[in-house]
Amino acid sequence: MPVEWQPVRQSRTHELVLQSIEEQVFAGKLRAGDRLPPERELAPVFGVSRSALREALRVLETIGVLVAQPGRGPDAGARIVRNPDDALGRLLRLHFALGSYGLHDVLEARVALERSSFAAAARHAEPADLDEADALLARMVRPGVRPEEFNDLDTRFHVQIAHSSGNALTSTLTSAVRESVRPLILRALEEVDDWAATTAGLNAQHTELLELVRAGRGEEAADLVEAHIRGFHGTLVDEPHPEDGDEGRTGEH
Incomplete structure (x- = not known):
C-alpha cells in the first residue's frame, strides 16, 4: 500500500509533521524497516521547512521509532525501526x-x-x-x-x-x-x-x-x-x- 503524504498546517509544524507520520504508521502504510523519503523531497510534500522536518525526525529518533543515517548511498536517510x-x-x-x-x-x-x-x-x-x-x-x-x-x-x-x-x-x-x-x-x-x-x-x-x-x-x-x-x-x-x-x-x- 503506497504511502500518501499530505501537506500540514504551518502552526507548530514539527508536531504536525509528527502527527502525519504517526497517522501513516497507524494506518499500516509505514512499517518497521521502511525508509522515509529524503528531507529535500519530504519537506516540500509536508509544506514545511527542512528545519521543522528535522526537529520532528529527531523526536522520533529519541522515542526509538526512527534511526537516521547521515551521508549518501542506499543506507542513508531515515528508517522506521522498533527500538523501545x-x-x-x-x-x-x-x-x-x-x-x-x-x-x-x-x-x-x-x-x-x-x-x-x-x-x-x-x-x-x-x-x-x-x-x-x-x-x-x-x-x-x-x-x-x-x-x-x-x-x-x-x-x-x-x-x-x-x-x-x-x-x-x-x-x-x-x-x-x-x-x-x-x-x-x-x-x-x-x-x-x-x-x-x-x-x-x-x-x-x-x-x-x-x-x-x-x-x-x-x-x-x-x-x-x-x-x-x-x-x-x-x-x-x-x-x-x-x-x-x-x-x-x-x-x-
Missing part, C-alpha cells in the same frame, strides 16, 4: 531524576514485573535463552569484576530472563524500569563496605533463580526474585517517602 527499550529507559530515567516517580513506585513496579517474568520464564523459556543468562552469570562471578561491569551484567541478567518469558512488553518494561535507576544502583554498589560479600550474596541468589527457572518452578522463582529485590534495596538506598513524612523509604537493587 533504550527509549523507554531514557524517558523513565529522566522522569525519575525529575521526581515524577519515586523509588517506592519503581520498586513496586519492578517487583510486579519480575515476579511475572520469572514465573513465565519457568514455563516458556527456551534453553538457549537461559544459556545466555547463564553466560552473563558466569561473567558476574569472575574475580575482580568491578561495580560498573557488575551493574551492567546484573541488569542484562534480569532483562534476559524477562525476554525469555515470551512477553515482549514485559521484557521492554523490565528493561526500562531497571535502566531508570541504573545510576543510583551503581552509586550504591560503589559505596558498599564489603564488595566481595555483597557480590557473593547477589550471585548466590542469581544462581538459585536461574536453577528454579530451568526446573520449571515458577512460583518459587517469583517469590525468590521478590525477596532478592526487596532484600537488597533496603541496604543499598535510603530515601524519605513523601507520604511518610520523615520516615525512611528505600530504593532497590
Whole structure:
C-alpha cells in the first residue's frame, strides 16, 4: 500500500509533521524497516521547512521509532525501526531524576514485573535463552569484576530472563524500569563496605533463580526474585517517602 503524504498546517509544524507520520504508521502504510523519503523531497510534500522536518525526525529518533543515517548511498536517510527499550529507559530515567516517580513506585513496579517474568520464564523459556543468562552469570562471578561491569551484567541478567518469558512488553518494561535507576544502583554498589560479600550474596541468589527457572518452578522463582529485590534495596538506598513524612523509604537493587 503506497504511502500518501499530505501537506500540514504551518502552526507548530514539527508536531504536525509528527502527527502525519504517526497517522501513516497507524494506518499500516509505514512499517518497521521502511525508509522515509529524503528531507529535500519530504519537506516540500509536508509544506514545511527542512528545519521543522528535522526537529520532528529527531523526536522520533529519541522515542526509538526512527534511526537516521547521515551521508549518501542506499543506507542513508531515515528508517522506521522498533527500538523501545533504550527509549523507554531514557524517558523513565529522566522522569525519575525529575521526581515524577519515586523509588517506592519503581520498586513496586519492578517487583510486579519480575515476579511475572520469572514465573513465565519457568514455563516458556527456551534453553538457549537461559544459556545466555547463564553466560552473563558466569561473567558476574569472575574475580575482580568491578561495580560498573557488575551493574551492567546484573541488569542484562534480569532483562534476559524477562525476554525469555515470551512477553515482549514485559521484557521492554523490565528493561526500562531497571535502566531508570541504573545510576543510583551503581552509586550504591560503589559505596558498599564489603564488595566481595555483597557480590557473593547477589550471585548466590542469581544462581538459585536461574536453577528454579530451568526446573520449571515458577512460583518459587517469583517469590525468590521478590525477596532478592526487596532484600537488597533496603541496604543499598535510603530515601524519605513523601507520604511518610520523615520516615525512611528505600530504593532497590
